[in-house]
Structures are given as C-alpha cells and as structure tokens.
Amino acid sequence: MTAPSDIEDLIGLMARLPGLGPRSARRAVLTLLKKRGPLMAPLAQAMAHVALTARDCATCGNIGTSDLCPICADPKRQTGEICVVADVADLWAMERAGVFRGRYHVLGGTLSALDGTGPDELRIPALVARVRDEATAEVILALNATVDGQTTAHYIADALEPTGVRITSLAQGVPVGGELDYLDDGTIGAALRARRQV
Amino acid sequence: MTAPSDIEDLIGLMARLPGLGPRSARRAVLTLLKKRGPLMAPLAQAMAHVALTARDCATCGNIGTSDLCPICADPKRQTGEICVVADVADLWAMERAGVFRGRYHVLGGTLSALDGTGPDELRIPALVARVRDEATAEVILALNATVDGQTTAHYIADALEPTGVRITSLAQGVPVGGELDYLDDGTIGAALRARRQV
DSSP states (O other): OOOHHHHHHHHHTTTTTOOHHHHHHHHHHHHHHHIIIIIIIHHHHHHHHHHHEEEEEEOOOOSSSSSSOOHOOOOSSSSSSEEEESHHHHHHHHHHHHOOEEEEOOOOOOOOOOOOBBBTTTTHHHHHHHHHHHTEEEEEEOOSSSSSHHHHHHHHHHHHHTTOOEEEEEOOOOOOOOOGGOOOHHHHHEEEEEEOOO | SOOOHHHHHHHHHHHTTTTOOOHHHHHHHHHHHTTIIIHHHHHHHHHHHHHHHHHHTTTTOEEEESSHHHHOOOOOOSSSSEEEEEHHHHHHHHHHHTTOSSEEEEOSSSSTTTBBBGGGGTTTTHHHHHHHHTOOOEEOOOOOOOHHHHHHHHHHHHHGGGGGEEEOOOOOOOTTOGGGGGGHHHHHHHHHHTTOHH
C-alpha cells in the first residue's frame, strides 16, 4: 500500500480532472492533506454545494443555480439578440470580454462526424423554437473557427432560414496585437476578403 | 459576471491546488459541472470524508485515518528500523518501491535557512525520543540529495550520536537505466567514491 484507501480513492477521482494526471493528482491531494482546515474542508463544501445546486438553464442551457440562469433572469439584458455558443466555457469567454448585452443559447457542443454528434444531441431544435417564440431580431453565431464549428454554423443558418431572422457570425481577421508575419495563410486570406474602408 | 458566484468561489479554491492555475481550474470546474452525478458529487464526498478523518500519525507523522497510521499499526512491519523521510510524498515513494519493511519517521520538511525552517519546526526531537524509547537498531536517512536534505541528514546524525544507534543513508550513484554521458559530474564523482567490488 502507499496511502490509505480513502486517500487513494480521492487521488483516483482527482486524476479524472482535465490537466491532472495520476502524479499531479497525488501532489494536489498531498497539498490538500497538509491544508485540511484552510483549503480541503472549504473546497469539499463548495464542491458539494455546487454539485447540489447547479443546473442547466431551461431557456439557454447556461449553468446556473436556479431554473433560469443569471443572464436569462437579468431584466437589463436585451431580448431580441441571441448569441449562439457551443459551450458554457465559450459563454464565459464572451462574458469576460464584456461586449455583448443580449442573451445566449448554449448548444452543448458542435456537430462532429468523428464524435458522432448529430443535430439531435445539440440544442438546435430548442434554438429554432426560441427564435420563433421570442421576438428575435438577430442571431449571432459565436462558434469556433474550426471545421466542426463552421459546419455547425452553416447547419444552424439553414435551420433558421424559414424564420427570416437576421443571422450573423463573429468576424474573422487579424487578432488584436497579432503580427502578420506570424499569422497563418487562412487568417490573412480571411482578413483580406473582409477588408474594411478606413 | 462570468459564472454564478458559488461557481466562481469553487474555481478560486481549485486554483489554489498545485499544478492548476486560474485557467485550468476553470476548465476543471467546467468538467465537474458537466459530470455532476458521476464525478462532482463523489469527489466532493470523498474530499469531505478525508478532510474529516485524515490525521497525522502520533508516532511517525504519516497521514492516516486513525491515531496510528496503517504502517505503525501493521504488526508485520519490523520494529527496530526507522526510515527518516522529509515528507509524506517521500514515504509514499519509498512504499511504491516496496523494498523497505520497517517503520518510518516523517520530519515534515527539511532544515532550510532560506525558508526559516529550524530544527524545532521539524519532528527531530520526536525522532530522538523515539530512538531512545523503542529498541532501534538502525536509522536510515532517506532524504533528498539536495543541499537542504543533506544539511538535515548531518544535523540528525549529530542529534542521534549520543544514542549510539547505527545511522545509514541511501546510497548515491548511477540511477538504474542511467547513462554516464548524461550524468552530472557530482553524481559520477559520488558513484566512483562509493565504488564496490564486483
């Protein structure tokens, strides 16, 4: 044996987190064991609390602690603009940027032939119903500029076409602070095609 | 806001673990949120359980779930041989190797002028008392081959001298699978000085 079995179980569970392997999970648990009072007990409590209270927002799919997520429940957020993101992580990234004041719709992934994710696994029907039911002026597709992300964007644009809503997507181009010399050909091409009058 | 405050608190606590920064803690918490049933709830429960039951062994300083750690409580482990390690992580490393069948003594760190760790912060007086009280034949110093580790080894050897116990330390030399061309001069020198008859 190395550690008592309770502690080995804890290490095994920690090792299933992304970014932690068996070795770093062991190190993390040792740190926790050394800081039982100031860190381990509060962390266990916070985790149990969130595990119990967290739920997917019935409207947008964001994660919150009640049936409506904080964004859907916020009367100051504009209705009529829905930003479609693949994942909660992308929603958080948009919110960190602090430039969007509308509502979100979290798909729960992207279409992927490789992973076998079809339209029925994603919240696309819910999006179409939402665009129909709410007075939606614009749907902004904020999906990754990857093959899967762009496939999903095209699929959603097709699915939303009958509703007549305005569909836009994030601009592609040179990132802020980016140097042309280090950019890939695809990005430079996209930036040239989408050039703007100064 | 990005995530609800409960979730932000959880991310903040996770980010205090070694090997996780704010970004990877966020990613880990998102994974937990997606696997609330199969991963988050069991992890929170295992952590709370260990935080409640884990305690330092009164004899050797190892971490266990009762007053005596599993090794000190095991009647099959030889008494009379005490292996001194700096940390519980080192004890686990020794146990993984599976070559030592005696008991341990965990110092809780090494002497360090830089960190201000003196002999009183470590469990050295407890070691001296233990060597006196138990019928100890040999004390094996299994400390890191670093300046702090070797300073601590020298200090312990001095402190134990009056007891007359046999004091040994781990051999230094070429690691198993090591290639001479890649070894540092210090290791080659130590291996040459400690050469053995074939």
